[in-house]
Amino acid sequence: MPTAPLPVAWRAGVDISPVDVRDDAAVAWLETCVWPEQEERRERLRAAVAIARADPPRITQGDLLELVDDQVAEASEHGSVVVFHSAVAMYLDRAGREALVERMLGLVAAGRCHWVSNELGDVLPGVTASATAPPDDRLSFVLGVDGQAVALTHQHGAGIRWL
Ligand SMILES: C[S@@+](CC[C@H](N)C(=O)[O-])C[C@H]1O[C@@H](n2cnc3c(N)ncnc32)[C@H](O)[C@@H]1O
Incomplete structure (x- = not known):
């Protein structure tokens, strides 16, 4: 079992309909998909969007x-x-x-x-x-x-x- 995060040399993703995290309207729509009472999930999503905006992953649509x-x-x-x-x-x-x-x-x-x-x-x-x-x-x-x-x-x- 690893005792520290493993180094990731390269990463890429695939999604048939990716959300563009630089698009405020798209992010707002994604937030509406989090159930209203689940504030901690909304906070985690906002933190993830901030990371993705700062260091955008390569996502291929398909x-x-x-x-x-x-x-x-x-x-x-x-x-x-x-x-x-x-x-x-x-x-x-x-x-x-x-x-x-x-x-x-x-x-x-x-x-x-x-x-x-x-x-x-x-x-x-x-x-x-x-x-x-x-x-x-x-x-x-x-x-x-x-x-x-x-x-x-x-x-x-x-x-x-x-x-
Ligand atoms: C419920 S979300 C899961 C997102 C993320 N993997 C997670 O666990 O939070 C399902 C995702 O699968 C994508 N998807 C559905 N069918 C797909 C396909 N045939 N090829 C690639 N992505 C697909 C959708 O666009 C959506 O982003």
Whole structure:
């Protein structure tokens, strides 16, 4: 287990409809998506927007299934590659989810990256099936590493239970 933050040599993201954090109206809209009573989440979002404005990440607009191979190839020029996604696979249809799993397990088997997934329990059933405890109402997400469940998590990051 690391005892200090790991250095990140390079990073990039993919989103089918990215929010431009330099656009005040877009950020205001994003804030309205935080439930009214969850002031701490709103504060965390504002802090994240400030960081992103100061040091904008590279975000490519597009479908993750179409872009992941090229992104992994580009990232591998900078070091070990980790593909991470959270609360995204649920927006894919069943065929898309299966394609994502096949693609990621293929990349992992080829030694091209590690795959860290954080998705609602029934979205990636193969990952969830490897969990030693089932997701519940509070910890409804499953954190996977290379297709194996390692923890149950809260959908908004409010909790984690290692398995
Ligand atoms: C619920 S948000 C999750 C955001 C962030 N990952 C998190 O955990 O807070 C889902 C995101 O997935 C993006 N998305 C949905 N389908 C996608 C696809 N096929 N390819 C890439 N991004 C997609 C949406 O635009 C949205 O930004």
